[in-house]
Amino acid sequence: MKNKDTVSYIIAIILSIVFIYPLYVLILVTFEPVYLTFGRIYPFQLPIILTLSNLINSFHQVGLIVPVIRSVEVAMLVSIIAVLLSIPAGYGLQKLTSRVTNKIILLMFVVNMMPGVVVAIPISVYFIKLGLENSIFGIAFAQELVVLPLSVFIMLGGFRALPKDIENQAHVDGARLHSIFSKVLIPLVKVPILITFLIAWMTSWDEFTYAVIISPINPTFPVKLYDYVSRGEPFVASSFALLVTVPVVVLVIILQKYLKGEYLSGGLNGV
Amino acid sequence: MKVFKNYRNYKYILFVLPALLYVFLLSFFPAASVVYLSFSSKTGFTLSNYRGIEQANLGLAIIDTLIVSVGALFIQLFFALLIANILIKSLKGNKLFSTIFIIPYGVSTVVSAFIFSLILSPIGGFANSTLVSFGLRPVNWYSSSLSELAVVMFSDFWKNTPIVALILYGGLSGIPESLNEAASVDGANSFRRFIHITLPNLAPYIAIALLIRGVSEFNIFAMPLVLIGYFPPLMNTLVYEFFSSSATESYSYAAATILLAIILGFAILIIKIGGVKKYEE
Numbered sequence: 423m424k425n426k427d428t429v430s431y432i433i434a435i436i437l438s439i440v441f442i443y444p445l446y447v448l449i450l451v452t453f454e455p456v457y458l459t460f461g462r463i464y465p466f467q468l469p470i471i472l473t474l475s476n477l478i479n480s481f482h483q484v485g486l487i488v489p490v491i492r493s494v495e496v497a498m499l500v501s502i503i504a505v506l507l508s509i510p511a512g513y514g515l516q517k518l519t520s521r522v523t524n525k526i527i528l529l530m531f532v533v534n535m536m537p538g539v540v541v542a543i544p545i546s547v548y549f550i551k552l553g554l555e556n557s558i559f560g561i562a563f564a565q566e567l568v569v570l571p572l573s574v575f576i577m578l579g580g581f582r583a584l585p586k587d588i589e590n591q592a593h594v595d596g597a598r599l600h601s602i603f604s605k606v607l608i609p610l611v612k613v614p615i616l617i618t619f620l621i622a623w624m625t626s627w628d629e630f631t632y633a634v635i636i637s638p639i640n641p642t643f644p645v646k647l648y649d650y651v652s653r654g655e656p657f658v659a660s661s662f663a664l665l666v667t668v669p670v671v672v673l674v675i676i677l678q679k680y681l682k683g684e685y686l687s688g689g690l691n692g693v
Numbered sequence: 694m695k696v697f698k699n700y701r702n703y704k705y706i707l708f709v710l711p712a713l714l715y716v717f718l719l720s721f722f723p724a725a726s727v728v729y730l731s732f733s734s735k736t737g738f739t740l741s742n743y744r745g746i747e748q749a750n751l752g753l754a755i756i757d758t759l760i761v762s763v764g765a766l767f768i769q770l771f772f773a774l775l776i777a778n779i780l781i782k783s784l785k786g787n788k789l790f791s792t793i794f795i796i797p798y799g800v801s802t803v804v805s806a807f808i809f810s811l812i813l814s815p816i817g818g819f820a821n822s823t824l825v826s827f828g829l830r831p832v833n834w835y836s837s838s839l840s841e842l843a844v845v846m847f848s849d850f851w852k853n854t855p856i857v858a859l860i861l862y863g864g865l866s867g868i869p870e871s872l873n874e875a876a877s878v879d880g881a882n883s884f885r886r887f888i889h890i891t892l893p894n895l896a897p898y899i900a901i902a903l904l905i906r907g908v909s910e911f912n913i914f915a916m917p918l919v920l921i922g923y924f925p926p927l928m929n930t931l932v933y934e935f936f937s938s939s940a941t942e943s944y945s946y947a948a949a950t951i952l953l954a955i956i957l958g959f960a961i962l963i964i965k966i967g968g969v970k971k972y973e974e
Contacts, residue, residue: 426883430779434786437776438793444808444851445796447819451811464822464831507712514708526709528964533716535908535960536724539932540949544723544730567720572905574712628801630915631929635936644803644915651807651919660811663804671799678795681859 445671452476452661460657480661489646490666492558493627496642499562501622504573507566508618512577513607527578530571538631541567546636556639564632569622576621580614581607617680620673627670724953731946742947746935751948754926755955757842761917761927762910762959765846765853769906770899772850773857780858781865798855806919809848813920838925845917845927852916853909857902864898865891904963911956928952 451459455473458466480486515523545564546555554560588610592602608615633642641649643666650659674681731742780791797805812819813834821831834844868891876886914929923934932952935945 427782427784430782430784431786433775434779434784434790437772438790441793441796441851444805444812445800447812448804448808450819460817462822463817464825465817465819467819467822467826507715510708511712514705517705517708518703522706526713530713530716531904532957532960533720535956536720537912537929537932537949537952537956538914539912539929539936539945540727540953541720541723543932543936543945543949544726545719548723563719567716570712570716574709624798628803630803630918631912635933644801647803647807648915648919651810652922656807656811659807663807667800667804670801671796674795674799675792678792681795681798 445667448660448664448667451657452664456657476657476661477665480658480665483658483662486643486646486650486659486662489641489643490662492640493643496558496561496565496633497623497626499558500565500569500626501619503562503566504569504622505615505619507570508573508577509608509611509615511574512579512581512611512614513603515574515578516581523578527571527575530574534567534571538568539635542632542635545632549636554636556637558637558640561633561637561642562626564636565626565629568629568632569625572625573618573622576614576618577611580611584610613680616677620677620680624670624674727946728950728953730943731950734943742943745941746931746944746947746951749935749941749944750926750931751951754928754931754948755951757838757925758911758913758928758952758955760839761842761845761849761913762907764842765849765910765913766903766907768846768850769854769857770902772854773861773902776854776858777861777865780862794858795855797852798859800852802852802915803919805852806848806916809844809851810920813844835921841921841925845913845920848920849910849913849916853906857906860898860902860905861895864895868894900963904960907959907963908956911952911959928955 450465450467450469453472453474453476454466454469455471456476458471515526518526542564549555549560549564554563584607588606589602592606597606628644629642630644630648634645634648638645647659647663650656732738732740734741776794780787780794784790800808815821815831815833815835818831818834820834824831833840835841872890872894873886876890881889912929913927914933917927917930918933923930926934928948929952932945932948935941935948
């Protein structure tokens with residue numbers, strides 16, 4: 423038994439190094455002078471000479487600050503729409519027979535399987551007609567597609583976990599649908615709502631395909647970063663990449679207890 | 694009475710309708726229009742777009758996409774199983790490990806690709822710097838098409854294994870401890886317990902993970918674009934390359950249609966053989 427734990431530890435430690443090392447590299451290129459990293463054939467890997475000048479330089483990159491703000495705005499929009507649409511959908515699905523529910527969920531996922539580039543190209547044509555191209559609304563509306571099926575799935579799981587009697591009880595007490603929703607049900611599914619919001623936010627923050635096709639002129643941060651990398655100016659972008667990555671990683675670590683597989687795989691348990 | 698009950702039930706579809714319509718309008722119709730456009734020209738029905746892309750790396754792109762998608766899926770599934778199996782044991786320090794294993798989930802795809810381009814770069818790469826400091830010879834990670842695809846797969850493994858591990862961990866924690874205990878009393882070793890208890894109970898979760906990840910894997914775009922550019926071609930980078938130039942824009946519709954067909958084929962395969970079907974009953 424002891425032996426097996428040792429093996430587990432060794433594997434866990436090796437994997438930990440693999441998972442941390444890339445982040446370490448990003449930190450290194452941010453805080454080490456450029457002549458020790460980008461300036462060498464074999465970059466120096468130990469943090470001996472440290473500097474803040476890369477970081478300070480990156481603050482002067484107005485070209486990067488605006489895309490970050492845009493990314494945050496888009497991510498907020500996407501997650502708000504996701505919550506607003508998936509609450510009623512999850513509630514409704516939970517009321518239907520599980521055969522119908524599963525068909526609808528499956529349908530949503532199949533529609534969701536349409537490749538991003540396949541859908542984004544015609545959408546960009548529609549959005550040009552509607553004046554939504556290169557706007558945060560255009561990106562958000564398109565990215566919502568990626569997020570929505572999973573959001574509905576998570577909310578369905580949330581509503582399924584509630585005791586069946588709660589709503590009936592409220593009915594008996596004479597509450598109307600509207601107040602059942604706002605006073606009884608919503609407070610009880612706070613955690614799934616938070617998870618939906620979080621996952622939608624992260625997905626949008628990460629999303630590249632729709633963003634680059636629908637809004638190439640006013641890019642989000644991932645698109646702008648790609649722009650810098652493809653132009654061969656990685657050192658400009660690296661400290662900025664770290665700056666925007668750290669808050670999100672910290673957020674994920676703080677909220678990791680909510681990021682459970684049960685939610686990600688939706689109402690699978692309850693079926 | 695039965696009709697009444699059904700009516701009561703179906704009114705709840707109204708709650709689902711907005712989300713359903715949204716996904717349908719913004720996804721189904723655009724996709725249908727891509728398929729339509731891929732077969733049409735100013736004069737009517739045509740196959741010229743398909744003939745055009747056939748000469749422009751289509752076959753290579755299909756093969757490369759299959760290699761990357763299937764390869765990445767297997768690697769991720771393997772390591773996710775490993776991680777989930779470690780985390781499910783109550784080892785000391787598990788909290789720290791699970792925190793470390795979730796880090797890549799917070800690093801966005803383009804940033805991950807960017808970091809790996811720094812690490813694996815043939816000149817000035819951090820991986821080679823490590824190799825050299827251990828007295829080994831540097832490796833050119835971009836020396837062949839296959840190794841370039843491996844670069845993409847490895848970066849993708851780093852970024853996406855955490856999400857697969859989370860899903861499988863959820864499945865593992867749902868398996869009652871008593872099942873394993875009973876089996877080990879009956880003399881089943883850990884390998885047999887894994888085959889006969891863990892895997893069958895985990896099957897629906899594996900199917901979900903395969904479905905969610907598999908579809909994204911076929912859609913892999915930002916990762917290869919940053920790491921290897923347009924060559925070796927993958928379906929998505931090929932579509933985007935065609936789309937970026939107005940001269941070949943109509944080719945992008947044909948390539949997109951083929952990508953769509955591949956993904957739908959994969960999804961049907963997973964749903965048919967996976968555990969998803971079982972859970973519908």
